[in-house]
Amino acid sequence: MEYGEIKIPKQMISKIEARLEETGFESVDKYVTFVLEEVIKEVEDEEPEEVFSEEDEEKVKGRLRALGYLD
Amino acid sequence: MDKENLKFVIVGHIDHGKSTLIGRLLYDTDSLPKGKIEEIEQICKSLGKDIEFGYVMDHLEEERDQGITIDTAQIFFNTTKRNYVIIDAPGHVEFIKNMISGASQAEAAVLIVDVDEGVKEQTKRHAYILGMLGLDQVIVVINKMDMVGYERGKFETVKKELLDFLSGINIKPSYIVPISAKEGDLIAGKNENMDWYQGPDFLQALDSFRVKESAKDKPLRFVVQDVYNFDKRIIAGRVESGIIRKGDKIKILPSGEETTVKSVEEFLKNVTEAEAGKSTGIITEDKLFIDRGDVIVHDRDVPVLTNHIRANIFWMDNTPYNKGDTLWFRCATQDVACEIEKISRVINSSTLDLIAEDADEIKNREVADIIIKTDKPVVVENFNTIEELGRFVLRTDDTLAGGIITELVQ
Amino acid sequence: MITVLAIDALEYTLVEKFDCNNLKQKYYGKTNISEFSEPRTMVLWSSFMTGKNMEKEILAKGDKDMWNTKLDIKDTFFDQFENPKIIDLPGFSYITDQHDQERKLLKEFFDAQSEEEKGQVRVDYNNLAFEHHRKIKEEFIDVLEADHDFILGYFSVADVIGHLNFGNRTMMKMIYKDLDEIAGSMKNQFIVLSDHGMEQIGIFGDHSNYGFWSTDFKDLGNPGITDFAKIIKEMR
Known part of the structure; x- marks a missing residue:
């Protein structure tokens, strides 16, 4: 796996370091990566996809009725 | 047992069959996402046909057009020996930028040439870029052998043309393999049409390459x-x-x-x-x-200290660089003032055309072969030896260029 | 022998995009169906056969009975031929059982409550359409060997599959290539004609407001679907 570097306030790093022992993470890197992964998962799970396909379905239903396929 | 990883790039003229070769590699090594193959198989069955590589290729191209699958920066496939990663990129310029600024490092390269078309301008430019990257594990594949009846004579002609050119830019390919990506000949074990060829097939050649030293x-x-x-x-x-x-x-x-x-x-x-x-x-x-x-x-392994460095850079700033201007050279945590003493060649990163030799300036998105003079001696390495100390940036307040070191000039 | 490949919903832009060179023949283009209020399959093919705008007449039957339309051969241009063979054409020799089944599953799809259910219905719907396509292909190939002075093969697969799967590029591309293969196997002169094309709504497909035509003997420009009765008459 390839890694990049990001910057976060030193204050935050200290806070995380203080928490490390009780959380069981081996390093600040690992802690932060985990937290971010969880957040992104949540955001992605919202699935705007669903909304669009429902809209599409309604639209198509309407069209198919107009064309005589559905009544 | 953990398999080794080998990263390589495929370069060559855009129509010489690169995407077909990639598709074929994925297909023949069973590395395509399962769902895709199943879907295509289903549709083939429904239409009363047998699944063919052509359909898979169509599908991969469709996805590429829509910006999926092959359009990512890395493509993975595996043989029993290794896990392979093809470093690729949608846009040509991105690829060049990544390679020249050392963002992605290939350990081997494949140069693809169409046997019917032979060595074209684009082929030469791509080969030149390979030379600039200092890659010494190169396989040349001479593709579309099916279009010329698998004739040996045609292969030998193109092979000679290519070797002549490559020796001029100091590239010595490890293998030159005749293939047909479309039909699958000499890619992964199949050789029905070219029994005059006795060397390894493409995957065997890849498998023989050294993985980068850890x-x-x-x-x-x-x-x-x-x-x-x-x-x-x-x-x-x-x-x-x-x-x-x-x-x-x-x-x-x-x-x-x-x-x-x-x-x-x-x-x-x-x-x-x-x-x-x-x-x-x-x-x-x-x-x-x-x-x-x-x-x-x-103390037993002291690198050379130098203040003259030959490198290839990718200029990323709108403001052009004028020869002699002062910059900061940063490599790992070393930060020293420097100037570009010589601009040997400047290349257009999208067409790979030579723009100028012995130039006085470098403009945005151009690639240049240069000599840097640093104010103080620095500890650097050839990018292909120790990449972490072979990669650098040039900057003032912003990062202006990324580059890789090709030679420590004495 | 005059042959017509009547391909429902064959979309001009996809014929180009997928390089269907056999379907394109020498001359190809779009048909003009603007005289119709909506691109309805039954209306369009009926108008094709008779050479006149049949919209009012067909619509008067109502949505259900419209699909059972069966025009008398005397009212169509087929009448001028001695031994015509028309396979599955809507409004004439339409295989109503098959297509009724398709519409039934279509309704089931939209009525289905869960994604899972929808998925299953779609699979059944697609299988039904593909199976019919295989049968039609076979029949068509047989008929081509026989002695007819006019043959029309009607292929509904692009339309039926397209309604629920137009967004699935892989599937559509394979269907178009298959149709292109059929066109490629034609030994005698033929015309390709579609009633309308298709446009994308997400994963689904709607009818577009133009059809597709191609010939190897004449550039027809932007013909109406009702012009073909005359065009084919003149070919004799």
């Missing part, structure tokens, strides 16, 4: 980031290559002073060594003057 097996290069004075004096830095251990005899560069590693310090842990890739701290026996940007090495 960074920890290379000479020690510990790059100093900070020096902390708490109750102890800790030198914090990153092990870019090699391993640093308690008791090691070390040398600080550029000053040349010598001492021994008293201990290796890692947050919350009790360690006696740190290997390549680790950020760590050390304490030395002697209290020497050590500064950010210094490089610590083993």
